[in-house]
Amino acid sequence: MTSITSDTTAPAFAYRGLVTRRVFILALLACLLILSVAVDVSLGPARYSVADVLRTLVSPTDADVQMRVVVWDIRMPMAMLAVTVGASLSLAGAQMQTILANPLASPFTLGLSAAASFGAALAMVLGVALFPAAISLMVPINAFLMAMAAALLIFGLSTLRGVTVETIILLGIALVFSFNAALALLQYFASEQALSAVVFWTMGSLTKATWGKVAVTAVVLALCVPLFARRAWALTAIRLGEARAAAMGVPVRRLRLEALFLVSLLAAVPVSFVGTIGFIGIVGPHVARLLLGEDQRFFLPGAMLAGALILSATSVLSKALLPGAVLPIGIITALVGVPFFAALILTKGRKAW
């Protein structure tokens, strides 16, 4: 009998080990992210040594003016925007996958990116400002408003009776095709100059980063994360299936609506600043899921760190691949991300998506 009693404490012991391992993985991801940001800042068309860049970062007042401007006003905003945008898109993807119970859900597959591209193109091709009060910001504001409109359409339809998770996914895919068709129509009528602007925008780029954009994306993240964190147990329970979560007392319908609203905001803001960076919203969450499982206490920070790290590392690659040039980051995420992702899924061979 004693052997049985001592045996039954083993699971809790093993679980504590699991938690320690996960905290360690999170810490490791954070360290890698800091490293990646440091490399990101030290790379660029102007060749400065890593030591010089670090010195400028630590004490900007002592550095020469040109260097201070390059490091603090050009490279740092880009590096930090990669972090906030990567974290936002990945978190948005993670929670979309959670509440829609679908591994393919992401800001990209639900049509938010396509809607944003269409909104941006409206401004660039036709000069239409959806919010005429701020003409100078009409491209990002148009993109944001269209993305929110698409999100709210999905959001609104999902409140209707009898609308299932599958319906929402199909609707998102329909939105992707509709907005792409509308975008193609705009491109057909566009001037050459406007056309190249649209094409560049839809490739996704961090090069127009400013501290203002970093601040806006950071504030949106800071608002959304605590709201998700408070619902961590309920969000994890939804992954056991709607019926089971409801049986555990989770208000599934309400939680899904709340999360969908937060996710819309979380996806629409970064997309309106950087254009189409499609892959982060799917890869970030899947990397976090493989490394940390789906307990939201680890999955939530994990998805954010993974997304930020992937986009930051991609930013490094986009500068390193062609010396002296910065390739559009949206292209790199797909080119490098897809094989990496395929390898990860196929070698791990887990049954959980």
Place this chain on the structure above:
Amino acid sequence: MVTLQLENLGARYGRHEVLSKATTPPIPGGSLTALVGANAAGKSTLFRRIAGQMRGAGTVRLSGAAADDLRYMPQDTGMNAALTVYESIILALKQGGGGWRLSASELTAVNDVLARLGITALAERQLPELSGGQRQVVSIAQTLVTQPRVILMDEPTSALDLYRQYEVLEALQSYAAESGAVMILALHDLNQVMRCSTTTIALGEGSILGTGPTLEILTPAMIRRLYGINSRVERCSRGCAMMIVDGPAESKRVAV
């Protein structure tokens, strides 16, 4: 001691009334109660109505327990989340509230329920790796870990082999006896019902046809009425009641 009583309970999907005037005497806790009825007779609907997941007419009277002491275990749905068995049980425990931290007593509660159901060895396994039967026992653990006083389980043994059925029903019986909880199980195997449950609720024709001691309810006449099957209930050589199926009744039951 906990008791549960239903008074004129009704439930509808849209305009389609699936349950009406379901009434029972007070159902005592402390032992197992079986809910029997044909496919689509409304067993899950009745459970969901009692659990407050569906609205409808009538009242559910609980004595000795509060509404949030009640847990309903739906039939097995796919569990493809990247969670270990241990994590999935913690999850059930944490839905009642509490922050991100886990207390020692919460960890003990999970250990205890694993041991009670004999699945301690599964604690570190990932949910998607489990077999159907193992998942079913894990769902039962998720239900019991909050120590509910009223438990409604939808076919808790449908995926289990003979030995595990026996083991799990034994564990449920001992839980009911120790806690005095009302425990209603929707079951299809009438011989199993006769062996393990003291009370039986018969559900058919859109309402409750009878509630009482199992052998008084499960008569050949009631079995014919519920399932359209001719049968005998006889005593085996050791004195246990057993149902023997003879074949379909001439007047087949109307398809639902």
